[in-house]
Amino acid sequence: MSNEPRRPGRHFLQIPGPTPVPERILSAMSRQILDHRGLEFQKLGKRVLAGVKTLFKTNNHVIIYPSSGTGAWEAALTNTLSPGDKVLMCETGQFAVLWAGMAQKLGLTPEVIMTDWRVAVDGNTIEAKLKADKAHEIKAVCVVHNETSTGCRSRIDEVRKALDAAKHPALLMVDTISSLACTDLRHDEWGIDVTVSGSQKGMMLPPGLSFTAISDKALAASKTAKLPRSYFSWDDMLVNNANGFFPYTPATGLLYGLAEAIDMINEEGLDNVFVRHERLAEATRRAVRAWGLDIQCRDARFYSPAVTTVVMPEGHNADNFRKIVLDNFNMSLGTGLNKVAGKVFRIGHLGDTNELTIMGALAGVEMGFELARVPHKKGGVNAAMSYLAETSAAGLKLVAAE
Numbered sequence: 001m002s003n004e005p006r007r008p009g010r011h012f013l014q015i016p017g018p019t020p021v022p023e024r025i026l027s028a029m030s031r032q033i034l035d036h037r038g039l040e041f042q043k044l045g046k047r048v049l050a051g052v053k054t055l056f057k058t059n060n061h062v063i064i065y066p067s068s069g070t071g072a073w074e075a076a077l078t079n080t081l082s083p084g085d086k087v088l089m090c091e092t093g094q095f096a097v098l099w100a101g102m103a104q105k106l107g108l109t110p111e112v113i114m115t116d117w118r119v120a121v122d123g124n125t126i127e128a129k130l131k132a133d134k135a136h137e138i139k140a141v142c143v144v145h146n147e148t149s150t151g152c153r154s155r156i157d158e159v160r161k162a163l164d165a166a167k168h169p170a171l172l173m174v175d176t177i178s179s180l181a182c183t184d185l186r187h188d189e190w191g192i193d194v195t196v197s198g199s200q201k202g203m204m205l206p207p208g209l210s211f212t213a214i215s216d217k218a219l220a221a222s223k224t225a226k227l228p229r230s231y232f233s234w235d236d237m238l239v240n241n242a243n244g245f246f247p248y249t250p251a252t253g254l255l256y257g258l259a260e261a262i263d264m265i266n267e268e269g270l271d272n273v274f275v276r277h278e279r280l281a282e283a284t285r286r287a288v289r290a291w292g293l294d295i296q297c298r299d300a301r302f303y304s305p306a307v308t309t310v311v312m313p314e315g316h317n318a319d320n321f322r323k324i325v326l327d328n329f330n331m332s333l334g335t336g337l338n339k340v341a342g343k344v345f346r347i348g349h350l351g352d353t354n355e356l357t358i359m360g361a362l363a364g365v366e367m368g369f370e371l372a373r374v375p376h377k378k379g380g381v382n383a384a385m386s387y388l389a390e391t392s393a394a395g396l397k398l399v400a401a402e
Contacts, residue, residue, distance in 0.1 A: 011330050012332065012361055012364060013348075014331055014333055014361045015346065016201065017200050017350065018200035018201070018206065019200065019201055019204060019348065019351030020204075020351065020352060021205065021206055021257075021352075024264060025205060025257045025260045028260035029254065029256050029260075030253075036250055037245065041250075041252070042245060044244075044256070045243075045244030045250075049062065051258075051259065052211060053213075054266075054270070055181055055265065056185060058187035059188060060215055061213070061219070061238060061241070062211055063214065063238070064211055064246075065211075065212065065237075066209065066254070067209075067210045067232075068200075069175070069197060069198030069210050071210050072210035073099050074106070075210075075212050076142075076173050076212060077103055077140075077173075079221075079225060079234045080139075080140065080193075080222055080225050081140060081221075081225055082139075082224075086110075086111055086137045088110075088126065088129055088170070089110050089141075089142045089143070090113040090125075091114050092115055092120055092154065093149035094149035094337040095147060095177070100112050103142070107227065108227075111138070113129065117149070117296070118297060118299075119299055119302065120152040120154035120302035123159055123161060123162040126141060126159060126163075127162035127163075133168065136169055138170050140193075141159065141171070143156070143159055143174055143175070144174075144175040145176045145178075145183075146177075147304075148177070148178040148307055149337045149346075150296050150340070151297045151303070151346065152297040152303075153302050153304045155301075159172065160190050163191075164191075171217065172192050172193050173192075173194040173196070174192050174194070175197075177201060178201045178304075178306050178307065179197075179306065180201070181265055182202035182274070182305050183274055183306070188215075192215065193218040193221075194212060194218050195211075196210065196212050196213075197210065201350055202273075202350050203261050204264070204351045204352045206257070212234075219234070264352075274305070277305035279388070280305075280349040280353060280354075280355070280358045281308060282387065283355075284347055284358060286380075286383045286384050287381060288310055289383070290377060290380040290382070291366070291376040291377055292375075292377040295310065296309035296310070296311055306350035307346050307347065307350065308347045310344060312344060316372070316374050318336050318344055321345060322345055324368055324371050325365065325367075325368035328367070328371060329364040329367060333345045347365065349361075355392075359381065359388070362380060363381050
């Protein structure tokens with residue numbers, strides 16, 4: 001038992017994942033474990049395997065692993081590539097860095113397009129790189145859709161256009177760990193070959209599940225790929241998934257939760273989920289601008305609907321500020337990672353989040369600025385509040401009725 005006094009109310013977990021788990025999902029996960037070779041589990045398996053396809057907007061296979069999203073990264077690379085293969089990657093932030101590091105550790109040869117971590121992937125640069133690759137040595141292009149460390153969302157449709165314009169046969173692999181169920185994702189329409197994601201962000205689940213959507217082209221590549229794989233092999237998974245089962249003991253409790261999460265998303269409507277995320281993100285950015293602070297993503301075209309990364313004023317440490325907010329208001333904000341450590345903090349507005357949740361978070365930030373003596377203008381909370389009131393669906397109906 002802790003000697004610390006009890007803190008009333010709930011903890012505000014405003015990091016960009018893992019996100020708070022709704023009560024409905026917690027309740028669904030609390031069921032007794034099934035025989036994972038029995039008929040009742042088979043129904044659950046078929047239900048979640050079919051349901052998750054709708055979130056990726058694909059008619060192709062989606063594999064569910066009991067792993068973090070990092071496991072899905074590894075599955076994407078090891079099932080499609082061979083030792084020494086060159087992969088083109090774009091360093092838009094920390095998670096792009098980590099994926100490139102994994103590629104190198106696996107014996108691949110990453111070629112990395114560098115950025116200053118304030119922009120998204122540039123389709124023109126990718127097109128130029130691919131056109132210069134006359135021998136087609138580049139076997140895959142790997143990009144992060146929504147870079148959680150910087151709050152930059154890349155245009156995957158433009159990346160696909162770059163591959164098509166270059167007439168290059170490379171596979172397109174996309175990390176959607178913080179964009180699935182937060183923003184539009186079209187695995188089939190955008191010609192993505194491998195899309196990877198995880199359970200703990202927009203999907204509202206605890207960490208522990210990863211998802212891998214696979215095109216026919218990627219599946220064909222897996223037949224000749226030479227990188228070793230066992231646990232993350234697609235072959236055994238696909239054979240067992242065809243009947244609603246898994247080749248090894250599945251995370252049954254998380255699958256119960258996944259089924260409930262898919263139901264919740266469908267009840268709200270997937271497009272409505274996207275609109276909600278965009279609206280709360282814009283409210284957050286309006287608050288940041290009203291405070292007179294910079295947003296890490298400097299191009300509005302690439303703003304993230306899932307996370308806003310805020311640049312601290314010169315001479316003020318973001319982690320010291322985060323600690324003051326946590327100690328005084330029981331709220332966790334996301335830390336800056338790698339080269340932006342101590343320079344930025346991140347406000348998560350993804351998952352099961354609504355207007356009052358984000359208003360509470362922004363109030364905590366503004367009060368934290370006061371206590372930490374961070375130079376800022378007052379009025380960020382009011383700016384966000386006005387925007388949310390003006391764009392409220394109920395409010396708009398009321399105005400129309402008058």
